[in-house]
Structure formats: C-alpha cells, structure tokens
Amino acid sequence: MLNYFLQPWPWYIGGPLIALVLFLLVWTGKSFGMSSNLRTLCSAMGAGGKVPFFRFEWKRQSWNLAVAAGTIVGGFIASQFLSSTTAVALSTDTIEKLYVFGFTDAGQSFMPEYLFGADMLSQPKSWLLLGMGGFLVGFGARYAGGCTSGHAISGLSNFQWPSLIAVIGFFIGGLFMNHFILPFLF
Amino acid sequence: MRTFIYFSIGILFGVVLFKSEVASWFRIYEMFQFDSFHMYGVIGSAVFCGALSLFLLKKFQVKSILDGEEIRIAPKQNVWKRYLFGGVLFGLGWALAGACPGPMFTLLGAGFWPVLLILFSALLGTYCYGFFRDKLPH
Numbered sequence: 001m002l003n004y005f006l007q008p009w010p011w012y013i014g015g016p017l018i019a020l021v022l023f024l025l026v027w028t029g030k031s032f033g034m035s036s037n038l039r040t041l042c043s044a045m046g047a048g049g050k051v052p053f054f055r056f057e058w059k060r061q062s063w064n065l066a067v068a069a070g071t072i073v074g075g076f077i078a079s080q081f082l083s084s085t086t087a088v089a090l091s092t093d094t095i096e097k098l099y100v101f102g103f104t105d106a107g108q109s110f111m112p113e114y115l116f117g118a119d120m121l122s123q124p125k126s127w128l129l130l131g132m133g134g135f136l137v138g139f140g141a142r143y144a145g146g147c148t149s150g151h152a153i154s155g156l157s158n159f160q161w162p163s164l165i166a167v168i169g170f171f172i173g174g175l176f177m178n179h180f181i182l183p184f185l186f
Numbered sequence: 187m188r189t190f191i192y193f194s195i196g197i198l199f200g201v202v203l204f205k206s207e208v209a210s211w212f213r214i215y216e217m218f219q220f221d222s223f224h225m226y227g228v229i230g231s232a233v234f235c236g237a238l239s240l241f242l243l244k245k246f247q248v249k250s251i252l253d254g255e256e257i258r259i260a261p262k263q264n265v266w267k268r269y270l271f272g273g274v275l276f277g278l279g280w281a282l283a284g285a286c287p288g289p290m291f292t293l294l295g296a297g298f299w300p301v302l303l304i305l306f307s308a309l310l311g312t313y314c315y316g317f318f319r320d321k322l323p324h
Binding site for chain 1: 188189190191192193194195196197198199200201202203204205206207208209210211212213214215216218219221222223224225226227228229230231232233234235236237238239240243248250251252253255257259260261262263264265266268269270271272273274275276277278279280281282283284285286287288290291292293294295296297298300301303304305306307308309310311312313314315316317319322
C-alpha cells in the first residue's frame with residue numbers, strides 16, 4: 001500500500017483530488033484560481049503606483065497567497081518524502097520524439113535537464129525559452145482572466161461558457177507551440 | 187487559523203500536482219502530442235468531480251463553512267475576445283515553459299530553481315497586461 005502511494009499517482013487519483021481542492025476552496029467561501037496570485041504579488045510589490053489595474057485591496061487576497069505558499073511546501077514534501085521515484089513514465093512515442101530534440105532524459109526524470117537542470121544557467125537559450133514561456137503564461141492568464149485552475153477546472157466545472165472559450169484558446173496556442181514552434185527551437 | 191486552513195489546502199494541491207505529474211514539463215509536451223491519456227484523464231476527472239460537487243453545493247444551498255455566508259461563484263464576463271486571445275497567448279506559454287501558475291509554485295518547492303525565471307517573467311507578463319490593458323481588445 002505504502003509502496004503504491006510512493007509511486008506516481010494515476011489520473012483517476014490526481015483528477016478527483018484536484019476537484020477536492022476546488023471543493024474545499026469553494027466550501028470555505030473562496031475560489032480556485034492560481035494566476036490571481038501573480039496579480040496580487042504585483043500589487044504587493046507596488047505596481048499599483050503606476051498602473052490602476054493593480055490598485056486594489058490586495059491584502060484581501062492574502063488567503064490565496066497562503067494557498068500558493070502551501071503549494072510550494074506541498075511540492076517540497078511530495079518530492080522529498082512521498083516519492084520513491086520521480087521518473088515520469090511517458091509513452092514511448094513521446095520519449096522517441098523528445099530524443100530527437102536531444103532530451104535524452106525523457107522517461108527517466110521529472111523535468112528535462114536541458115531546461116531545468118543545474119547547467120541551464122550557462123545556456124542563454126534555456127533562459128530565453130523559459131523567460132518567454134513565463135511571460136506568455138503571465139500575460140495570457142491575466143488577459144483571459146484565469147489559467148488552468150480558474151478556467152479549465154473551476155470554470156468548466158461550473159459550465160461557464162467563457163471558460164470553454166479560454167480552454168479552446170489554451171489548446172489552440174498550446175498545439176501551435178508544441179507542433180509548429182518547438183520543433184524549430186530544439 | 188484561516189491562513190493555516192488555506193495553507194493546508196495549498197499543501198494538498200502542491201502534493202497532488204507533483205504526484206500526479208501534472209507539474210512535469212514532459213507530461214505537458216505529451217498531452218499536446220496526444221500520446222497519452224494521462225493529462226486528459228486528470229483534467230477530465232477533475233472537471234467531472236468538480237461539476238458534481240459544485241452542483242451539490244448549489245442544490246443544497248450549502249453555506250460557507252467558515253463564515254456561514256452564501257456560496258457565490260463569480261460569473262465570467264459575457265464577451266469572447268479576451269478569453270480567446272488571452273487563452274491562445276497562455277497556451278503558447280504553457281506549451282513552451284511546460285508550467286502553468288499552480289505547478290510553478292509546486293516546482294519551486296520541489297527544488298527546480300530555474301522555475302524562478304518562469305515565475306519572474308510571469309510576474310512581468312502580468313504587469314505588462316495591466317499596463318496595456320486599456321489598449322487591448324476585450
């Protein structure tokens with residue numbers, strides 16, 4: 001049993017537990033949305049001085065910052081104490097495709113060494129790719145008013161059609177990047 | 187006390203994101219290649235269970251457990267441009283960095299320090315949206 005628990009969790013455990021997080025947040029009178037924390041952090045760092053969008057009572061969002069802080073600690077606990085292996089059992093097709101990119105650790109590690117290993121600091125290209133990716137995620141999430149948690153999980157669970165448009169957008173952008181841009185980047 | 191409750195919910199979220207591999211760059215790549223059911227299973231079952239629990243909360247008009255107030259889920263705006271355009275930009279970033287805002291925090295805790303770069307640029311992206319907000323079609 002414990003051994004099973006320390007293995008990667010299958011989708012039918014992960015999905016319902018994410019729904020439990022949504023349920024707990026709604027039941028305690030809040031909402032499920034992680035990208036809102038990025039706006040809150042901007043406000044907390046004084047962005048409201050220049051840009052009205054960040055002028056709001058950010059301290060009322062401190063509960064969400066507590067969720068984010070917990071998420072950090074959860075990642076630490078899971079990786080340090082709850083995992084007998086962190087290798088991701090990818091499909092052989094994906095492993096083969098990534099091998100062509102030079103990602104030889106696909107299927108053996110949690111994250112690609114090329115982008116997230118210690119050596120990436122000396123790779124300007126890795127900096128650029130992660131920086132671009134992060135920028136688009138931050139810009140796009142706020143423009144769309146939510147990310148995977150707020151739209152794909154929370155919004156779709158509540159049958160809000162704007163969230164469906166956002167999720168379709170996520171996949172248009174994601175598929176385009178994955179199939180037409182990534183092959184030229186690696 | 188309340189902060190501790192939300193902190194604990196966050197811990198659960200962080201553990202789940204790591205253990206179900208949703209926070210893995212590889213899994214996001216695999217998802218967009220349609221090579222595995224895993225990510226679709228996670229998101230699909232989360233939406234199924236989420237819809238069921240929200241339905242029950244509404245049906246029985248459950249009050250918030252902390253302050254007894256009515257549970258209200260904020261409606262989204264009745265427009266489409268911001269959701270589509272913002273969604274596409276988000277998707278481009280998601281497939282490139284392989285991390286959406288939740289997993290960013292998880293990965294930070296798991297010790298993948300380059301994620302700090304993603305996080306800082308995501309903050310910059312958020313700031314730029316706020317700066318150009320009035321000029322963008324919504």
